[in-house]
Amino acid sequence: MDRYPPIADHGLVGDLQTAALVSSQGVVDWFAAPRFDSPSVFAALLDHDRGGYLRLAPEHPESTCKQLYYPDTAVLVTRFLSPDGVGEVLDFMPLSESGTATDRHTLVRLVRVVRGTVEFTLECRPRFDYGRAEHKLELRDGEAVFRTDGIDGHLQCTFPLERDGQDVRGRVTLSAGESGGAVFTVCAPGGEAPEAVTVDGLTGHFTRVAQFWRDWLRQSRYRGRWPELVHRSAITLKLLTYAPTGALVAAATMGLPEQVGGERNWDYRYTWIRDGALSVRAMLDLGFADEAIAFVHWLVDRLREREGKEEPLQTMYRIDGNPDLPEETLDHFEGYRGSAPVRIGNGAADQLQLDIYGEALYAVAQSKELAQQATAEGWRTVANVLDWLADAWDRPDEGIWETRGGRKDFTYSRVMSWVAFDHGLRLAEMSRRPANVDRWRAARDAVFDQVMERGWSETERAFVQHYDDDVLDASLLLMPSVGFIAPRDKTWLSTLDAMDRKLVSDSLVYRYDPAASPDGLRGSEGTFSLCTFLYVDALARAGRLNQARYTFEKMQTYANHVGLFAEEIGPSGEQLGNFPQAFTHLSLIKAAITLDKALDAVNGR
Numbered sequence: 001m002d003r004y005p006p007i008a009d010h011g012l013v014g015d016l017q018t019a020a021l022v023s024s025q026g027v028v029d030w031f032a033a034p035r036f037d038s039p040s041v042f043a044a045l046l047d048h049d050r051g052g053y054l055r056l057a058p059e060h061p062e063s064t065c066k067q068l069y070y071p072d073t074a075v076l077v078t079r080f081l082s083p084d085g086v087g088e089v090l091d092f093m094p095l096s097e098s099g100t101a102t103d104r105h106t107l108v109r110l111v112r113v114v115r116g117t118v119e120f121t122l123e124c125r126p127r128f129d130y131g132r133a134e135h136k137l138e139l140r141d142g143e144a145v146f147r148t149d150g151i152d153g154h155l156q157c158t159f160p161l162e163r164d165g166q167d168v169r170g171r172v173t174l175s176a177g178e179s180g181g182a183v184f185t186v187c188a189p190g191g192e193a194p195e196a197v198t199v200d201g202l203t204g205h206f207t208r209v210a211q212f213w214r215d216w217l218r219q220s221r222y223r224g225r226w227p228e229l230v231h232r233s234a235i236t237l238k239l240l241t242y243a244p245t246g247a248l249v250a251a252a253t254m255g256l257p258e259q260v261g262g263e264r265n266w267d268y269r270y271t272w273i274r275d276g277a278l279s280v281r282a283m284l285d286l287g288f289a290d291e292a293i294a295f296v297h298w299l300v301d302r303l304r305e306r307e308g309k310e311e312p313l314q315t316m317y318r319i320d321g322n323p324d325l326p327e328e329t330l331d332h333f334e335g336y337r338g339s340a341p342v343r344i345g346n347g348a349a350d351q352l353q354l355d356i357y358g359e360a361l362y363a364v365a366q367s368k369e370l371a372q373q374a375t376a377e378g379w380r381t382v383a384n385v386l387d388w389l390a391d392a393w394d395r396p397d398e399g400i401w402e403t404r405g406g407r408k409d410f411t412y413s414r415v416m417s418w419v420a421f422d423h424g425l426r427l428a429e430m431s432r433r434p435a436n437v438d439r440w441r442a443a444r445d446a447v448f449d450q451v452m453e454r455g456w457s458e459t460e461r462a463f464v465q466h467y468d469d470d471v472l473d474a475s476l477l478l479m480p481s482v483g484f485i486a487p488r489d490k491t492w493l494s495t496l497d498a499m500d501r502k503l504v505s506d507s508l509v510y511r512y513d514p515a516a517s518p519d520g521l522r523g524s525e526g527t528f529s530l531c532t533f534l535y536v537d538a539l540a541r542a543g544r545l546n547q548a549r550y551t552f553e554k555m556q557t558y559a560n561h562v563g564l565f566a567e568e569i570g571p572s573g574e575q576l577g578n579f580p581q582a583f584t585h586l587s588l589i590k591a592a593i594t595l596d597k598a599l600d601a602v603n604g605r
Contacts, residue, residue: 003048004337005029007256008560008575011067011076012236015093016243018105019252021045021579022091024067024561026057026078033151033186034103036242036249037269037318039129041153041186046255046342047333052127056089056109056182058082059121069562073213074235075206076562085116087174092209101244101320103151104187106194110202111172112179122170122182124155130330130344137166144168147189154185156197179203221287224596229556232563233585234286237279240582242319246294247271248279249319251567251578255330257339258525258568258577265335267344268567268578270325272316273299273356274400275583277363282589284366296363303360303381311392312385313360315353315402316346325349351398352407357389358416358423362482365423379433386424387436390443393417394450399466400475401511409467411455412475418447419482448484456491462498463491465512472502474511474531477538481594487541496542499535507551508558508569509535526568526576529558533587540591540598548595 002025010021010029018038020031029044029051043051057063060082067078075092090110096102111120128135128148135153138145144161146153155161158180159172172180181202185194195201213235222230241248251268258264276295283292302321306312314323327347335342364382393414396407421444428435454467465473476495480487503510508527532555539548558569565584567577 004045006574007336007566007577007579008564010560010564010579011069011078011091011562012239012252012564012580013074013076013091013093013107014239014252015095015105016099016239016241017096017101018093019239020091020093020107021252022067022076022078024065024078026055026065026080026089028054028091028107028184030253031107032269033105035101035319036240036252039133039150040131041126041128041151043127043130043333045253046330046336047131050127050131050332050334052125052131053123054107054109054126054182054184055123056111056120058087058118060084060119067561069232070210072217072231073210074239075210075213080118082116082118085113085118085176087111087113087118087120089120090206092206094205094209095212096243099243104185104191106183106185108181108183108202108205110179110181110206111174113174113176115176117173117175119171119173120180122157122159122161122172123164123167124169124182124184125167126153128153131332135166137163137168139163139168143193145193149189152187152189152191154187154194155182156185156194157182158197158199158202219287221285222593224592225599226556226592226596229559229563230286230589230592233588234283234288236564236580236585237283237582237589238288238291240580241291241294242271245320246291246298247317247319247321248276248295248582250275250316250583251581253578254344255333255339255342256336256566256576256578259339260337260570260576261339262525263339263341264525265339265341265343266348266578267327267346268581270316270346270349271298271319273302273313274315274353274359275586277356277359278590279582279586280363281366282586285593286589292366299360299363300378300381303385304378307381307384311352312388313356314349315351315356316349323349348398348402351402352395353399353402354389354393354395354397354413355400355410355416357385358419358482360385361420361423361427365427376433379427379431382424382427383433383435386420386440389417389420390436390439393443393447409454410473411451411463411466412473412478414447414451414455415476415479415482415484418444418451418484421447422483451484460498460502462495469516471512471516472499474499474503474509474528474534477509477531477534480541481537481590487538488543493542496538496544503531504535507554508532526570528568529555529565529581529584530567530587532569533584533591536591537587537594540595543598545595545598545602549599552591552595 031042044053063082144155254267327345329341333342399410509531564580566575566579
């Protein structure tokens with residue numbers, strides 16, 4: 001068992017309220033409960049000794065591991081191949097039938113042998129509350145109960161368990177055709193014990209979970225060239241969505257580094273307005289309207305809550321809409337491969353990031369059906385935001401990348417302010433609602449004129465990151481897709497050329513150069529996978545189809561073995577940052593759809 005397996009060496013399972021990572025060695029080394037943003041139960045990925053894990057795998061010295069998803073589902077299959085036999089562990093989480101928030105969550109690990117004989121070893125070493133809470137073990141009748149003041153963990157197996165201090169171990173030998181399993185359930189302290197575990201019961205859970213995911217995916221309208229890649233991204237976005245509210249978390253994890261050994265280690269288990277808003281278009285394009293509508297309702301609720309406050313939105317929230325995300329460090333955790341500090345909470349929540357208003361209005365306006373559902377009260381809330389933005393759009397802010405080096409006049413923030421006014425004007429006309437249209441139109445046009453004048457660098461012959469320098473910024477790859485500039489305008493094509501020279505490395509795209517534009521943090525970072533897919537989208541819109549397709553196909557080689565992406569790609573092709581990242585997967589969907597349409601148009605389809 002590697003102390004710290006590669007970040008990419010994992011698959012994701014979940015129940016639409018929380019999620020777990022399972023390594024290809026059969027180790028659950030990340031699991032927080034009862035919600036995505038709750039304290040961890042297993043966190044060996046952040047500290048092997050103090051974080052806790054649940055391992056179920058053979059001990060055979062010649063065993064090799066393979067991992068895949070059961071087709072069209074979120075059931076993860078980890079296969080172990082040895083001279084003695086071939087065994088499999090199927091990991092999945094049953095879903096709540098009601099879809100309401102619950103404190104009870106179950107991770108099922110179904111074991112079966114398909115050839116020969118395989119001996120599996122189980123180790124369960126939970127470390128509650130990020131390893132800060134002591135637990136007491138109760139072991140009886142084949143069930144282990146780990147009790148703390150805040151949460152209980154129940155482990156039930158089809159084979160005997162033995163005490164190992166306050167943890168447990170177990171062994172089971174199975175032959176071809178035989179099955180067994182382990183079920184780990186968390187619940188409130190003193191909660192009712194789960195029902196007894198049987199092989200038939202575990203198999204029934206598997207059948208129901210697999211059927212849920214197949215039924216859900218059947219709604220997809222995607223008929224393009226990359227169905228497996230796009231559908232895996234769609235399932236990943238669904239897994240990262242908190243069903244009780246419709247909020248999308250940025251990633252399943254916290255603290256995974258953008259540079260191994262560096263300090264860029266953030267908690268991504270929250271809902272960014274930006275990420276969620278841009279997911280609306282991706283889900284609508286694929287045919288998943290329920291998810292898109294749920295997020296827009298969540299978004300409007302956040303706007304309504306803050307009416308009359310200094311700023312209408314925070315950059316991010318907890319999945320239930322709670323705005324409190326105080327940032328602190330877990331000094332007792334060493335971090336992934338020594339990457340400290342490990343942070344929980346996120347101090348960027350209070351930053352001023354004006355682009356989020358453009359993304360919010362973009363989300364609301366993405367379909368007539370969504371816009372027409374807006375009540376008179378909901379429209380007044382949206383109109384008030386635009387009235388506020390008409391006074392605020394020209395302020396310096398921290399920008400999309402949440403820099404901690406001071407506020408600047410970021411070009412992307414201005415572009416998205418233009419988007420907010422442009423979509424607000426369209427919504428007002430379409431819905432025939434009262435609005436300060438003359439003021440909004442004047443603000444929209446003023447933003448446009450300012451960006452064209454001050455956001456353009458004659459030195460670089462490109463649009464740049466902010467008005468005080470000539471640094472390029474990959475966030476501006478969204479300019480044509482949001483309608484700010486025509487995708488084949490000569491100034492935009494010149495910007496693409498400049499980005500290709502300065503930000504692109506073997507088809508991979510850096511978001512910007514921290515050395516040229518200090519962001520207040522030490523260290524470097526990898527290329528941003530999000531930006532690479534935005535680059536594909538921009539190339540396709542510009543008619544550079546051979547380059548777009550080659551970049552897209554090459555990017556697929558950086559996906560992990562089950563089609564998942566972290567935030568970044570390192571210099572040796574390793575995945576870095578929190579995993580898997582929603583923004584990367586939604587931009588993959590966007591790039592695939594844009595490229596499909598462009599290729600179809602050329603081929604006359």
